[in-house]
Amino acid sequence: MSEDRNLGEIGRAAALTELVGLLESEDSTKDLYRDILRITGTVLGADGAFVLQAQSNGAVHAAWRADGLDALPLQFSKQEEAAISGGSGGSARFLQREMTGLTEQERHLLERLSAENMTVFLTGQEPAQYLCFYSIMQSGRPGGREEADLTLGQSAAIILESILAGRNQRTALADSYMALETVLEQMENGIYVCDMTGKSMLFANRSLRRAFRRELAEDTFGGIAEGGTLKDNGSYEMYHAAGNRWYEIRRMEIRWVSGQPARLYTFYDISDKKVYLNKIEQQVYTDFLTGLYNRMRCERDLEFQLHEAGKTGGKGALLYLDLDDFKHINEGLGHQYGDVLLRAVSHGMQQVRGISHCCYRMSGDEFVIIVPVEWFGEFERILQDIKEIFNRPWFLRDANYYCTMSMGVALFPDAGDNTQELLKKAGIAMNEAKEGGKNRVVYYSERIPSRSGRRLDMEKNMRDASVAGYGEFEVYYQPIVEIDRRDDSVTCLGAEALVRWNSSELGFIPPAEFIPLAEYLGLINPIGNHVLLQACRACKRWNEGGCPEYRVHVNLSVIQLLQPDIVDTIQKAIQETGIRPDHLVLEVTESLAINDLERMKEIITGIRSLGAEIALDDFGTGYSSLSHIREIPFDLIKIDHSFVKDLHKDNYSQAFIRMVTELADTIGVGICVEGVESREQYEIVKDMAIAMLQGYYFDRPMKEELFEEKYAPGKPAAG
Ligand code: C2E
Ligand code: CA
Ligand code: CA
Numbered sequence: 001m002s003e004d005r006n007l008g009e010i011g012r013a014a015a016l017t018e019l020v021g022l023l024e025s026e027d028s029t030k031d032l033y034r035d036i037l038r039i040t041g042t043v044l045g046a047d048g049a050f051v052l053q054a055q056s057n058g059a060v061h062a063a064w065r066a067d068g069l070d071a072l073p074l075q076f077s078k079q080e081e082a083a084i085s086g087g088s089g090g091s092a093r094f095l096q097r098e099m100t101g102l103t104e105q106e107r108h109l110l111e112r113l114s115a116e117n118m119t120v121f122l123t124g125q126e127p128a129q130y131l132c133f134y135s136i137m138q139s140g141r142p143g144g145r146e147e148a149d150l151t152l153g154q155s156a157a158i159i160l161e162s163i164l165a166g167r168n169q170r171t172a173l174a175d176s177y178m179a180l181e182t183v184l185e186q187m188e189n190g191i192y193v194c195d196m197t198g199k200s201m202l203f204a205n206r207s208l209r210r211a212f213r214r215e216l217a218e219d220t221f222g223g224i225a226e227g228g229t230l231k232d233n234g235s236y237e238m239y240h241a242a243g244n245r246w247y248e249i250r251r252m253e254i255r256w257v258s259g260q261p262a263r264l265y266t267f268y269d270i271s272d273k274k275v276y277l278n279k280i281e282q283q284v285y286t287d288f289l290t291g292l293y294n295r296m297r298c299e300r301d302l303e304f305q306l307h308e309a310g311k312t313g314g315k316g317a318l319l320y321l322d323l324d325d326f327k328h329i330n331e332g333l334g335h336q337y338g339d340v341l342l343r344a345v346s347h348g349m350q351q352v353r354g355i356s357h358c359c360y361r362m363s364g365d366e367f368v369i370i371v372p373v374e375w376f377g378e379f380e381r382i383l384q385d386i387k388e389i390f391n392r393p394w395f396l397r398d399a400n401y402y403c404t405m406s407m408g409v410a411l412f413p414d415a416g417d418n419t420q421e422l423l424k425k426a427g428i429a430m431n432e433a434k435e436g437g438k439n440r441v442v443y444y445s446e447r448i449p450s451r452s453g454r455r456l457d458m459e460k461n462m463r464d465a466s467v468a469g470y471g472e473f474e475v476y477y478q479p480i481v482e483i484d485r486r487d488d489s490v491t492c493l494g495a496e497a498l499v500r501w502n503s504s505e506l507g508f509i510p511p512a513e514f515i516p517l518a519e520y521l522g523l524i525n526p527i528g529n530h531v532l533l534q535a536c537r538a539c540k541r542w543n544e545g546g547c548p549e550y551r552v553h554v555n556l557s558v559i560q561l562l563q564p565d566i567v568d569t570i571q572k573a574i575q576e577t578g579i580r581p582d583h584l585v586l587e588v589t590e591s592l593a594i595n596d597l598e599r600m601k602e603i604i605t606g607i608r609s610l611g612a613e614i615a616l617d618d619f620g621t622g623y624s625s626l627s628h629i630r631e632i633p634f635d636l637i638k639i640d641h642s643f644v645k646d647l648h649k650d651n652y653s654q655a656f657i658r659m660v661t662e663l664a665d666t667i668g669v670g671i672c673v674e675g676v677e678s679r680e681q682y683e684i685v686k687d688m689a690i691a692m693l694q695g696y697y698f699d700r701p702m703k704e705e706l707f708e709e710k711y712a713p714g715k716p717a718a719g
Contacts, residue, residue, distance in 0.1 A: 546714025581611025
């Protein structure tokens with residue numbers, strides 16, 4: 001494996017530097033020997049090593065064993081001897097020089113041991129010293145030594161020789177330093193030696209000269225050596241842009257040729273190690289499911305971007321996204337489709353120019369995107385591209401599904417200049433987007449946090465109110481009317497039940513504010529059931545009290561619709577209250593989950609089989625398509641407010657209403673237009689021959705008593 005080779009090289013490089021470091025060692029000669037054997041032996045993967053000196057009656061200077069056992073006096077068991085000898089009868093690999101100067105006895109010792117399991121290096125001074133490295137039982141590095149290992153062994157021998165020469169002044173210094181230069185010259189690492197002032201270069205080896213040719217020629221190298229970032233272990237790390245390499249630089253003080261003190265820098269090329277580490281890092285920082293980066297990486301990158309912004313005076317943005325109603329997909333279609341959707345969304349985000357490497361999956365269906373400082377100039381375009389992803393459907397299992405998202409935006413450094421704070425603020429803005437009705441973008445501002453606190457209050461109070469029996473949830477009624485175009489007379493057809501929360505703690509809260517939370521907490525089921533029962537009872541009373549044809553509309557949340565027992569629940573309400581089933585209209589919105597056409601059809605058909613009717617609410621806002629109207633058996637379409645609002649100035653709205661009306665007519669579905677507020681709007685819709693209308697222009701939602709007073713004044717016949 002090339003990774004093994006990398007590690008081998010790194011090991012050798014480190015060993016060589018450690019050996020060079022011994023040049024300045026003040027240790028006893030004995031320790032010195034042992035260090036050399038240990039350092040070299042470890043890298044060679046030897047089981048043991050010893051130094052044998054010629055002309056000394058086989059005296060062993062030093063010995064080392066990898067297993068830490070005391071290696072002196074050098075004694076091998078019969079088995080070990082056999083193992084070292086390897087039985088192959090070959091002779092040891094003597095390198096560099098002839099095996100000379102040995103006495104008979106010494107030669108015999110080496111020959112006895114020698115085989116391919118032992119490698120011997122020889123120093124050059126007189127008397128010669130033999131550095132012997134052996135492996136027992138093939139446990140050494142498989143496949144024999146690499147050429148590079150042999151070079152390392154030789155270098156160890158030369159360094160030992162140099163040191164001994166330095167300690168033994170009788171031998172010519174220059175000779176041994178020349179040998180040292182030879183070692184340094186051959187090293188894979190860059191070596192740079194200069195005087196203690198750092199000003200004048202004494203030596204640079206081939207590898208260093210090659211890597212820093214330009215800097216050496218231009219005499220700008222001096223600063224480089226100590227220009228990197230200082231690391232814990234005292235070494236420097238630097239990136240050399242010209243050569244696109246990373247170096248770790250270690251510095252030591254040594255005595256150079258003439259005995260003059262000098263600094264020696266070793267430049268390890270750690271680029272490959274970096275690549276390897278990056279690969280590991282990649283795994284640590286990657287979200288397994290989507291292949292996006294994860295939260296840890298997000299925090300790191302954000303930190304960097306904040307730093308960038310601080311340095312350059314630029315800006316950036318942190319976007320916090322949460323898919324709307326992802327739960328429904330997961331529960332409705334199964335987790336495997338949820339996963340498909342998460343992957344598809346992730347892929348979509350990565351395609352957006354400028355942020356492809358800054359998308360993170362934080363957890364579940366939450367994502368974060370950093371708009372980096374250098375791309376902030378295109379922020380609007382990026383935002384638009386992201387929104388675009390959610391404007392198209394995803395094909396899951398067997399149908400197209402839409403998935404919207406809520407997004408919180410925190411700009412930096414305006415909103416904050418630390419990672420946690422920014423993430424928190426973007427999250428708060430995202431929550432705000434959810435509570436504001438989902439499918440929207442909210443920018444963080446200082447006024448939001450109080451609302452967020454309110455959400456917690458709301459959650460607690462809503463749970464309390466539920467335990468107390470839903471009494472705080474009051475049902476209001478807004479009349480739905482019909483116009484007789486001949487005389488402009490308005491007749492009430494019944495009412496839509498609209499819930500309000502009259503919290504004893506928090507006061508009066510409109511549904512838009514608490515229903516998303518109730519849905520989130522699952523409390524919408526009991527609350528919705530409470531509304532259903534109240535509304536059916538009220539309708540029954542109106543019917544018995546002189547308004548026999550009044551009908552009541554009740555809103556059903558998607559969460560309620562997805563309850564497996566929703567049909568039973570409605571049936572029970574009908575039975576318990578005695579309402580005529582066809583006087584109950586259930587209003588549903590089309591949304592993500594009910595884009596599952598088959599399921600939608602099944603639920604709707606189930607409810608209609610009870611005799612109740614179904615209205616498609618807020619038509620025109622979501623992703624309701626005209627083809628769905630044809631396929632799903634609705635009884636009524638309620639055209640959303642927004643079309644009425646712009647009716648007088650917007651041809652599109654008029655055309656839309658006309659078209660839907662015509663279509664509804666041909667397929668025998670009723671139309672109701674809601675949100676009629678002004679005379680002007682009223683005149684326009686009246687001309688369109690729409691049967692049912694609803695809006696402030698006629699009346700506001702009101703308490704039950706008031707509605708009965710105004711629209712159903714008769715008294716029920718009995719009890
Ligand atoms: P929706 O079903 O579209 O209800 C109509 C909303 O429009 C009501 O708001 C009503 O007060 C308002 N409205 C009526 N006429 C006009 C008008 O002329 N102009 C304007 N601007 N608005 C008008 P409300 O009561 O605040 O309810 C908001 C939403 O909350 C409802 O929208 C519905 O989606 C939900 N909601 C209300 N009650 C319930 C409930 O019992 N269960 C469920 N699941 N959702 C409910
Ligand atoms: Ca409604
Ligand atoms: Ca509506």
